[in-house]
Amino acid sequence: MHDPIPALLDSLRAALGPSGLLTGPADTAAYVEDWRRLYRGRTPAVVRPADTGQVATVLRLCAAAGVAVVPQGGNTSMVGGATPDDSGRQIVLSLARLDRVRAVDPRDFTMTVEAGVTLKAAQEAAAAAGCLLGLSISSEGSAQIGGVLATNAGGNNTVRYGNARDLVLGLEVVLADGQIWNGLRRLRKDNTGYPLRQLFVGSEGTLGVITAAVLKLAPAARETAVALCAVASAEAALDLFGRFQAHDPGAVTAFEYMSGAGIGFVLDHIPGTRLPLAAPAAHYVLVELATPRRDAGLRAGLEHVLEAALEAGEVTDAALAATEAQRAALWRLREEHSEAQKREGASVKNDVSVPVSAVPAFIAAATEACLALMPGIRPVPFGHLGDGNIHFNLEQPKEADAAWFLAQDHAIMDTVNAVVRRFDGSFSAEHGVGRLKPYMMPEWRGGAELDAMRRIKAALDPGGILNPGKVLG
Ligand code: 2HG
Numbered sequence: 309m310h311d312p313i314p315a316l317l318d319s320l321r322a323a324l325g326p327s328g329l330l331t332g333p334a335d336t337a338a339y340v341e342d343w344r345r346l347y348r349g350r351t352p353a354v355v356r357p358a359d360t361g362q363v364a365t366v367l368r369l370c371a372a373a374g375v376a377v378v379p380q381g382g383n384t385s386m387v388g389g390a391t392p393d394d395s396g397r398q399i400v401l402s403l404a405r406l407d408r409v410r411a412v413d414p415r416d417f418t419m420t421v422e423a424g425v426t427l428k429a430a431q432e433a434a435a436a437a438g439c440l441l442g443l444s445i446s447s448e449g450s451a452q453i454g455g456v457l458a459t460n461a462g463g464n465n466t467v468r469y470g471n472a473r474d475l476v477l478g479l480e481v482v483l484a485d486g487q488i489w490n491g492l493r494r495l496r497k498d499n500t501g502y503p504l505r506q507l508f509v510g511s512e513g514t515l516g517v518i519t520a521a522v523l524k525l526a527p528a529a530r531e532t533a534v535a536l537c538a539v540a541s542a543e544a545a546l547d548l549f550g551r552f553q554a555h556d557p558g559a560v561t562a563f564e565y566m567s568g569a570g571i572g573f574v575l576d577h578i579p580g581t582r583l584p585l586a587a588p589a590a591h592y593v594l595v596e597l598a599t600p601r602r603d604a605g606l607r608a609g610l611e612h613v614l615e616a617a618l619e620a621g622e623v624t625d626a627a628l629a630a631t632e633a634q635r636a637a638l639w640r641l642r643e644e645h646s647e648a649q650k651r652e653g654a655s656v657k658n659d660v661s662v663p664v665s666a667v668p669a670f671i672a673a674a675t676e677a678c679l680a681l682m683p684g685i686r687p688v689p690f691g692h693l694g695d696g697n698i699h700f701n702l703e704q705p706k707e708a709d710a711a712w713f714l715a716q717d718h719a720i721m722d723t724v725n726a727v728v729r730r731f732d733g734s735f736s737a738e739h740g741v742g743r744l745k746p747y748m749m750p751e752w753r754g755g756a757e758l759d760a761m762r763r764i765k766a767a768l769d770p771g772g773i774l775n776p777g778k779v780l781g
């Protein structure tokens with residue numbers, strides 16, 4: 309049979325120039341393995357277009373050759389969403405060179421950024437213009453805007469600003485056949501037909517390739533107050549959230565829960581971290597308040613709420629950040645959870661959501677179910693309590709073999725999901741479906757919903773070249 313790949317590589321090289329194409333195994337190695345090291349694929353080439361026009365050329369050529377394309381940003385997927393399979397026949401399309409901030413407009417409170425700009429660089433560009441990009445995730449130093457939007461990332465500030473999709477006003481997308489859709493509109497109102505941009509946000513590269521976006525900004529914070537609290541239980545954490553909401557709901561920008569296990573792993577494995585409390589606890593909360601208002605007295609408000617919670621026995625100890633360095637150190641204890649867990653050993657992740665009020669009961673029930681399934685398994689629940697998204701991660705039993713443990717991932721995930729279902733939750737709150745979870749889709753989204761998704765996929769990508777095997781399987 310005729311193999312279209314050699315001729316395709318020649319055309320790609322001619323179109324992109326030598327710096328636009330990597331083919332040697334040493335050069336492509338970093339692109340074919342996911343961050344969690346769950347999948348290692350193979351690829352004939354990683355293409356690195358320099359602009360939207362070149363992305364369009366890549367897709368036109370690949371579509372004509374019938375060769376699959378796996379879009380990739382910062383390669384921080386938790387579900388293998390950006391990794392090629394091991395057929396050696398899927399081209400990796402890196403968006404990293406599309407790294408320009410095209411505009412920041414503080415009057416409109418918008419910014420226009422290309423797909424390869426890291427989330428952190430976008431935040432910094434917004435801040436330089438006196439604005440705030442209200443999206444923050446642990447991997448923001450590497451995660452790129454294209455991937456952040458293609459996966460509808462959530463993160464720490466969802467409680468205040470929503471998910472990635474809530475921040476998108478416009479998109480530029482290259483379709484599977486190479487057509488460019490310029491939808492970079494900066495409008496707050498635009499009621500003209502199907503909201504296509506929302507179709508691409510969260511489609512995980514299966515419907516089109518996002519090359520640029522217009523993002524909504526907010527006024528920069530004038531005051532910020534952050535505290536790490538030891539709390540008596542997950543219920544107490546929820547009660548504390550209620551107190552902050554009652555005190556000043558508009559000020560809560562993050563409300564994160566962590567367990568003693570997770571903080572313990574961070575302190576054990578991440579150099580330079582320390583617990584700024586008198587003693588370790590079984591449950592913690594990291595709360596951040598921020599406001600653009602002048603003289604809002606956030607710190608006094610924080611102290612006031614914490615005193616009442618201390619008196620009620622919900623909070624047992626707390627450390628308030630007095631400087632920006634202290635604030636960063638407190639956040640580090642939260643943001644290093646994934647890395648610390650990875651260093652501790654193999655883990656199975658369950659990125660689930662339940663109604664906020666059900667989080668404590670969910671954690672208790674899921675812990676019980678997992679311990680019944682596998683004695684010695686170590687639950688590490690942490691995450692975005694303020695929006696109901698808990699990472700119910702499970703670390704391998706101490707002496708267990710990592711490969712043996714990972715081979716049970718479906719049994720473990722199914723056990724957690726059975727509990728999630730009892731609370732009317734979701735099996736993937738923010739990490740998406742990727743390559744890890746399409747097998748869950750028929751059970752959770754089957755019938756009319758999955759049928760409609762398949763029809764949309766067939767309409768926009770009739771050749772099935774965009775990120776095959778992801779989301780819909
Ligand atoms: C976070 O909230 C990320 O830090 C990663 O979503 C969570 O490692 C995880 O499971």
Ligand code: ZN
Nearest residue numbers: 463691699738
């Ligand atoms: Zn998260």
